[in-house]
Amino acid sequence: MPKYDCEVKDSKGDIIKTALEAPNLQELANRLSDKGYYLVKAKEVKEGGGFSFGGSVSKKEMMVFTVQLATLVGAAIPLVEAIGILADQTQNQYFKNILNSIGKDLNSGQSFSVSIRKFPRIFDKIYCNMCEAGEAGGMLDQVLNRLAAFAEADAEIRGKIKGALTMPVIQLALAVLGVVFLLVKIFPNFSTMFKKMKVELPQITQVMMFASDTLLNNYVMVGLGTLGSIIGFYFFIKTPIGSRIIAIISLKGPIIGPLTQKIAVSRFSRTFCSLLGAGVPIMQALQITSSVMGNPLMEEMISQMSIGVQQGNTLASTLVKVDIFPPMVKKMIEVGENTGNLDVMLTKAADFYDREVKEALDGLTSAITPLLTVAMGMVIGTIALSVFMPLFKMTESMK
Numbered sequence: 001m002p003k004y005d006c007e008v009k010d011s012k013g014d015i016i017k018t019a020l021e022a023p024n025l026q027e028l029a030n031r032l033s034d035k036g037y038y039l040v041k042a043k044e045v046k047e048g049g050g051f052s053f054g055g056s057v058s059k060k061e062m063m064v065f066t067v068q069l070a071t072l073v074g075a076a077i078p079l080v081e082a083i084g085i086l087a088d089q090t091q092n093q094y095f096k097n098i099l100n101s102i103g104k105d106l107n108s109g110q111s112f113s114v115s116i117r118k119f120p121r122i123f124d125k126i127y128c129n130m131c132e133a134g135e136a137g138g139m140l141d142q143v144l145n146r147l148a149a150f151a152e153a154d155a156e157i158r159g160k161i162k163g164a165l166t167m168p169v170i171q172l173a174l175a176v177l178g179v180v181f182l183l184v185k186i187f188p189n190f191s192t193m194f195k196k197m198k199v200e201l202p203q204i205t206q207v208m209m210f211a212s213d214t215l216l217n218n219y220v221m222v223g224l225g226t227l228g229s230i231i232g233f234y235f236f237i238k239t240p241i242g243s244r245i246i247a248i249i250s251l252k253g254p255i256i257g258p259l260t261q262k263i264a265v266s267r268f269s270r271t272f273c274s275l276l277g278a279g280v281p282i283m284q285a286l287q288i289t290s291s292v293m294g295n296p297l298m299e300e301m302i303s304q305m306s307i308g309v310q311q312g313n314t315l316a317s318t319l320v321k322v323d324i325f326p327p328m329v330k331k332m333i334e335v336g337e338n339t340g341n342l343d344v345m346l347t348k349a350a351d352f353y354d355r356e357v358k359e360a361l362d363g364l365t366s367a368i369t370p371l372l373t374v375a376m377g378m379v380i381g382t383i384a385l386s387v388f389m390p391l392f393k394m395t396e397s398m399k
Contacts, residue, residue, distance in 0.1 A: 007041040008032055009307070015040060024132070026284040029310060038307050041299070042287055044125070055094025057122050059158075063151040065090070070144030079140070080106040098122060111135055125288050126150070126271060133279035143278045150274045153350070157266065157357060164361040168368045175376045182383050183212045190387050201390055208386040240296075247297045251324065259360045261324055264298050266353035269329070273346030283310060298324065315342070329353075 003021050006028070010016060016037075022028035029039040065086060072082035080103055087099035098119055105115035113132035116123040123131075127147060134143030191209045194201055201209070215222060236242040250260045268289060275285035283306060290302035301322050308318035316334035319325050329349050336345030 004028060004042040004044050006032075006039065006043075009038040009040050011036055024129070024284060025287045026281040029283045029287075029306075033310060038310055039283075039287070040307060041290070041303050043291065055092070057092060057095045057098075059151065059155055061090075061092060061095060062122070063148055063155065065095075066144050066148040066151060070141050070148060073144065074141035079112055095122075112140070125291060126275065129280050129284065129288055130275060130278040133275075137279045139279070146274050146277055150270060153270055153354065154267075157263070157354060160358055160361050161263075164365045167365065168372060171369065171372045171376075175372065175379070178376070179379055179383070180215065182380070183208070184215050187212045187383065187387070188216060194390050197390060197394055200393075202386070202393075204382065205386040205390050208383060244296050247295045251295065251297055255364070259357070259364060260295075262353050262357050262360060264293065264295060265325060265329055266350050266357055267293065268298070268302070269346045269350035269353065273343040273350060276346070277343040282315070 003019060004025070006018050006020055008016050008018065020028060020031075022031060025039075025042055028042060032039050068086055068089075069082055072085065073079060077085075083099055083103045083106060087096050087103060090096050090099065101118070102112070102115040105118075106112065111132075113128055113135055116131065117128050130143050130147055131140065134140040187208060191212055194205065194209065237246050249256075251257055251264070271289045271292060272285055275288060276282065280288070286302055286306040286309065290299045290306065293299055293302065301324060305315065305318040305322070309315055314334075314337055316330060316337055319330045319333065332345045332349050333342065336342035
């Protein structure tokens, strides 16, 4: 039985941390509710599975596997045979071993959802819970098709984000390397000449000479300092305070804030509607969606929504105080609840915000490229100015 690290709220409003076992999140929430507690957050304690070390399975491989499995199951081929067929076809030995292990579990009488939970690195919470709901409702092939569509949409957005960031990152790296090259290889020749001059050097030239000398004479310390700063920043953002600061900046900051909010709304809508469409209970769907958002602020907001629903409120009413969700999405959720088509309305919202994210990323890419070009020009211009200003002074003094 799965074990969960939980945060629960008692009747006084105090938060209690504990570890509990339950068949699933919905049952866990129900048990706590019967005892007068509200489930705030729950994280499943993962147990290592047979082949969880020494290999990987790409998102593309998982998407292809899911589509193929849905097709085979939909063609009335027994699940254990379908897994065996796909295990024979895959070229990834690591994945082949996992599928063979799942096939053995199925032959021994275990359910598919229980078997795949042994490999949390490969089959995430969304996958496992949707498959569990699909098996219970006798619609595993439909659920697998939903998972394939979800994976495809998620991969498209991720690819768009990576594509939008690739060129600016390359340009920034080239700009930094160009500046370092100028300060290390070109500027020292002028710096030697300036030190012999008997004119007072401009402040900008002195700063550039200091930067050049520092890079040349203390390159080990500069390298170690830069590396230490990067490592320190990495560990800082892994702390609760650091991750929260990054979450606030990403959601509330200028330029990036509106884009991050659109991505968050799209991911919430897509994940939540996929879980609901697969038959996962709303409380459990909210808890799972919260755990995969990757943003502490969003996780807290969805956890508060979960508490509100657990108290008997509608999902739309819990969104009133959540400013991340635009009015349009709130209205669509309200209409979906009233008409019993919540998953359909959420799908429409996810499709709409997927398009919004793509347009925003295209606009951001178009804006960043000229900005970086201008910034690079200003830096090089500053270096050039620091070289020419002393020469102008020397020329004037000779007159």
